[in-house]
């Protein structure tokens with residue numbers, strides 16, 4: 001039977017964990033698959049591993065700012081907009097800035113932000129917004145090639161495979177999961193770190209947990225990990241939720257002057 005869970009007025013602290021599935025509709029490629037990044041940019045698969053640094057920096061400059069610009073041109077999806085209008089906090093594995101463009105203000109970015117540059121040196125905390133351009137040099141994207149703070153090379157602020165997640169974003173994500181009364185995983189399989197850790201953390205802290213996924217990879221496992229599994233398109237499910245949530249909050253039907 002289809003799960004028809006909807007948020008109610010008892011859900012005051014809603015946290016959304018979002019992954020690539022939410023942005024796919026904005027035309028952003030996923031990593032794998034025939035239309036994925038690896039197929040489009042064969043050199044990028046190697047460049048996405050931390051071990052390829054610093055030689056891979058030109059590849060990273062060539063790809064990430066242009067993907068960020070492409071996301072900005074496509075704009076947020078109906079799912080991003082619904083999340084922003086529900087005023088939920090967001091923990092995202094996406095690097096495209098679309099939650100912020102949709103109007104979400106509380107966003108923890110676990111995998112970085114393709115709209116920013118950072119320093120190659122882990123311990124240096126220099127970071128700056130970039131202006132996406134075309135090319136394989138930092139200067140092509142409006143940022144210096146050498147870190148103004150320490151002189152090390154700069155790079156897109158995107159977390160590569162085998163790199164640590166940013167500690168501040170991870171701490172914030174864990175705090176949001178502990179404080180949530182409704183934790184909703186959207187477009188992410190929920191089996192890899194940190195998604196695998198955040199939903200159980202939220203549940204152990206008393207939250208209701210929900211997975212929204214058009215095709216869950218492991219439906220049986222998902223039903224064990226989440227209180228509700230909604231097999232459906234997030235761009236239909238979330239706007240429907242938003243109408244319920246904002247209908248309740250603004251009491252439209254009871255307002256004689258509305």
Ligand SMILES: [Zn+2]
Pocket residue numbers: 119120121124125126147148149150151152
């Ligand atoms: Zn630096």
